[in-house]
Amino acid sequence: MTDLLLIDAPAMTRLLTPAATADVLAEVLRAGFDPEAAPLRTAVPVPAGELLLMPAASGAYAGVKVAGVAPGNPARGLPRITGSYLLLDGADLRPLALLDGAALTELRTPAVSALAVRRLAPDDRPLRLVLFGTGPQAYGHLEAVLAVRELAEAVVVGRDPIGARALAGYARTLDVPARAGTADDVDGADLVVCCTTARAPLFDGARVAPGATVVAVGSHEPTARETDTAFVSRAEVYVEARSAALREAGDLLVPMAEGAIGEDHIAGTLADLVNGRDAVDGRALSRRPRFFKSVGMAWEDLAVAGALYRAARGGS
Template structure:
């Protein structure tokens, strides 16, 4: 995370980067590159600090700190399940980025926008390693919220997409996301159902579901499934059969053991053992783990980690300082 940006002492007043700035400054592929660079620089996700979750009347407060030699940061996020009914985002919050040696604040970023950028970037990095480069994919996307839009952009930045099928509880929102995919140049984009799973090369799940979205027996051998919607041990988007069939990859074995209900529930059922992991994101990036052959599905389960927020926030800050230098 040693990006070439001015030191904190050169900028005593923290930059304030709103949602529009965060989205504009760093495209999805660059965010994925920042994550890969952090892992190649030796960051160990297994030793990363766990998130703290505090129940509150409106939902849940999450505290996510992370640090390296050069940088430190903390995200305070709110998860308010009642917000969408009020026309407000479900995820709220702010990110405070600090200079590592002095712990002086250098920037405050919109936390929801950072999450909307970071989570698809993590998925994109996994997709780089779990899907064949140069091979067009048919994308099945579960969800129609900000993460669904973010994941659509991230997948398009990584792979050629010949078809997008959107599955969501709200037909109108699903149709709007499909129309957005057509505007982005996808030849075919439509709404669909879980019955479209067998035809998908890439299935992305970014919902608030607490129970499986589809029958895991339907996923084709060699297809990739990315599940990012939950970080609770009793919630999942995929079923036990898919997990049993799949080569499973995670951000961190320790984080998955704490929070990945998609894996913990099958373990509790006795369907898989606790060692049912083919590798981690760091092992994929370093080449220590490789995708399996075409006979089995690949499942990447993400719970979201604080080191990812820090890596992407540093990259956004670097882009902001460069942008400021051009306009100053």
């Protein structure tokens, strides 16, 4: 048996940049992988919260992430999201590497968003970003957005004013003008990114400008959402995969339950965006906002874990 390679959070930061991680995911989709056929997440209730089991197999690798969601952890000074990722050889299922699962999630989720932003957000000017959230995903999304777009300003909106000011201060160290703000700052935003634990809408969707892009990644539960029905109803909607979104994306399932939209309201998928099979080109960009809803999928973890393993072993 080969020695199990351990890849921790600091190693991930050294091995893959946000832009490189987005490229890894894009390469998988351009090679023809179909996320609709990927295994869906299994959620198991446990006393401390929830265990999420996410297996996948493709090409040279197989793997599984076991992630824990422990809502009581922050009060104990512990992370809300925990977990580990076991990477296996795809041919014989020998264990190859054990990765920090929470750090892997913090790397791949912003990279997925960055792929959508590459296609959906304007690229002819620096963008005004409104970022909801002050946790690890918010920091990761700030860096990932900066990897694909120039920012004129970043406005951080969070329940914790200290956390919002801290993230704004970090943005300024990256040469981005930044400040803490409120939900009303979505007025005039070019890009709104939501990465929170909220279970109800964060802002008035009617205030989102036509032509703006909204990305929401915080929820994977059918009854939880970060955006309201008014916004989703008027937006051009993209998802990672229809199968996953129609099972887990409360941002879409709640408006569907209300009768405001149907399944055909989904305009396309991440694969459509990456491969140019979408409605972005040749249409009036000023008429509708664009919405990318992410729930997180196991194939993404596998693709990034495999790239990290290759990089750690000195491969390409």
